Amino acid sequence: MARATALHEVVWRSGDDAEVVDHAGRLLHVMKHCEGMGTSLRQYEHAVTVMEAHARHIRVLGPTAERYFTAASLAQYLGTQTPAWSDDPALGAHWEGVRMSYLDLTDRADRCDVARKGLAAGDWRMTWLAGSMAPELDLRAFRDLRTLRNGRDGEP
Template identity: 45%
Template sequence: MDDEIIDHTGRLLLVMTYSVGMGMTLSLYPHAEAVLAAHLRHLARVEPSAGRYCGAAWLVSSLGESGDSGSIGPVQRWQPYRDDYLALLDRDDWCEVARDALAAEEPGIVRLAETAAGRRLRAFADRPEPGGE
């Protein structure tokens, strides 16, 4: 699969987790599970990048309790995919890319690392809480 298609698919999946009232939601998409599984398979085979890290991390957040419940439906439905995305983000090569992007102050990674969802990721686990020491 082409890298651009993998990246675009990730963006579409993310939008579908927040699309209540704007179009097809992930919970109503008949092929949601198959597309999530395929996206994960292909994402695990390509080189990590800051954009891919951010996209997968935001998708993890969306597939959990902080996602749009009208769009994603029951959280339990998405738990296996959420766990698999988290395992990918936990890989050393993906963490290294995220940390390098944070050191380079890439805006998407900085914004992610400053959120509660970002602070729970291994790549940013050692970062202090905002406003803390």
């Protein structure tokens, strides 16, 4: 689907159309899980291009729980996977640069506030992040929560 729709071109040219950018984020999230069943992000030859554009657009559009979740989950994926279609060290550095862009987004105060509010409201995405990816990615939005839990549980 990403190849047939030229996803990288659509996202690159979408400007700051929130509907297009958020839908692209959902597609990128799904592509993380497509290994062996379709085009995964690591198999998609335009993955870096589309994710760079996506990160740039969500930076401009501002924070939402969905955008926070997408940025965190893509950052985690990019830290554990590498492009399957190239051994070029420059591409690997570019891949890591996109990962850092997503992590930077999750570290911004306005986005941390949205994540915390989502967690307090019971948003399943924030609950899942807080319980699974927050420690691995050291997500600032959930650091205080971990400190409180560790102190309450008697853990160091």
